[in-house]
Amino acid sequence: MKLTMQLKSRSYDIILKAGCLANLHQFTNVENRKVFVLTDSGVPRQYAETIAAQCPHSTIYTIPQGEGSKCLKVYGQVLQAMLEFDMDRKDLLVAVGGGVVGDLGGFCAASYMRGIDFVNCPTTVLAQVDSSIGGKTAIDLGETKNIVGAFWQPKVVLVDFDTLATLPHRHVVNGLAEALKTGLIGDAQLFALFESKDPEAQIEQIVYRSLKFKKKIVEQDEREGSVRACLNFGHTIGHGIEAVRGIRGRRTTGLYHGECVALGMLPMIEDPALVKRVRAIYRTLGLPTRTGANKAKVLEYMQHDKKTRGDHITVIKCPGLGCWRADTISTTELPQLLGME
Ligand SMILES: NC(=O)c1ccc[n+]([C@@H]2O[C@H](COP(=O)([O-])OP(=O)(O)OC[C@H]3O[C@@H](n4cnc5c(N)ncnc54)[C@H](O)[C@@H]3O)[C@@H](O)[C@H]2O)c1
Ligand SMILES: [Zn+2]
Structure with missing residues (x-):
């Protein structure tokens, strides 16, 4: 291919x-x-x-x-x-x-x-x-x-x-989380591969379809002035979780990047039935379904993140399978997104 x-x-x-x-x-x-x-x-x-x-x-x-x-x-x-x-x-x-x-x-x-x-x-x-x-x-x-x-x-x-x-199995699954991200925001057929009996047996198709979608986005917006931001789906909260629970520096136990992104995607999916399906996929793959991180600390990181500082922050939401929308929200809305209110 x-x-x-x-x-x-x-x-x-x-x-x-x-x-x-x-x-x-x-x-x-x-x-x-x-x-x-x-x-x-x-x-x-x-x-x-x-x-x-x-x-x-x-x-x-x-x-x-x-x-x-x-x-x-x-x-x-x-x-x-x-x-x-x-x-x-x-x-x-x-x-x-x-x-x-x-x-x-x-x-x-x-x-x-x-x-x-x-x-x-x-x-x-x-x-x-x-x-x-x-x-x-x-x-x-x-x-x-x-x-x-x-x-x-x-x-x-x-x-x-x-x-x-x-490649150790946990790293395989970690990468699959990023591919599932692509399926959720842009490719229902890719998502369907994850609902098949043995998603890992479909890895070549999963890689192909993920790259195909990313390629299309990068071609439209090489330097992330507009649509490329959709690839950050799951990453706003994901990075917050990674800062608190990620394997980093002297912290040798915790969550990998893809695992944090997986957790970061859940609050951004607006259709409850789709959230259910995604959680089922996480269970099949062995991805975490619960953060286990101190939400107040995640929130603190997100509010002070040097890359998102300011009163407002743009997040990518998934209103339904295969679509995405960029929402600019006030940082005061973050606790609600994190399920803290
Ligand atoms: N540039 C981008 O667009 C972009 C996008 C997403 C993530 N990233 C970055 O990617 C990094 C994470 O990448 P990763 O998850 O590949 O981590 P990684 O590069 O640390 O690899 C994970 C582990 O697997 C080992 N490894 C690699 N290939 C192997 C193989 N074939 N067999 C056995 N072991 C192998 C590595 O030595 C490492 O210990 C982060 O720094 C993240 O910021 C960049
Ligand atoms: Zn990522």
Whole structure:
């Protein structure tokens, strides 16, 4: 399967195929330039090696796994390693891993020598259904997520389904939450896959349909001036929950991003019958249905979030299956949304 992101001079192909990591050389020049392969310590080494083996002038650089690597320190270390590898403007960075490697690698590619080519090879469900396309790259500043970054589109995206064989099950489900988000706001057929007997057996179709929807949105609004905001469905409250209960920094237990988004979507669905269906899907997949977080703390975070500060906040609601609506509400309405009143 193949999709093409149509963005004029920044257009690129998204290849979806089991085993396609071994075919990188068919999609970009890896012969006559240096290739910096970025991965993390939790990604099985074989995937980066499959990439490096096709490139005569390559190096593999491994960062520690986890969100903590999306920081200025690791960003600086990667850039330093790129400089020491003597890379110039025509060289290439290939990210092999989940959203962490993709976001950091994309930002390194965007900023090194004012921008070099970047190829994304997502190896988690979350990265395959969502973060690997669209060109948002970023790192965090302390607790503030994705606050420093750039729009930098990849040259090609290789979605190799085989890599999911090694992914821990909880990470599979975590990524499926983002795909379910897409189904809810824009694709009833995608949603139907989640109501089938064994959604996980449909993963290739789920990835394909999720990317297809995101591609259409990004093509209309690359820099999130309008419709792209719909992809933030579930994320306003989700980020609040993540700040309080997410696995972050020294907190090693808690909820993953997709799990927080799953919880953040529930109050934003306006049709009670649909909420029931979504909860049933969460139970089948093993996603949380209750926050278990101190709502007052979630609210406090949302009211002080540096990215949403002000008296008003725009949230994405789902009035019914396959639709969405942006609502600008007063922050005084947040307690009600969180079910605190
Ligand atoms: N740029 C965007 O548009 C966008 C969108 C959504 C999320 N994100 C970002 O994505 C990040 C989360 O991504 P994630 O959920 O992929 O997390 P992640 O990158 O931390 O990966 C999860 C874990 O799985 C391991 N792993 C990766 N691939 C594996 C494989 N095939 N087999 C075994 N283990 C593997 C990693 O080492 C890591 O420990 C967050 O930082 C979030 O902000 C970005
Ligand atoms: Zn997300």
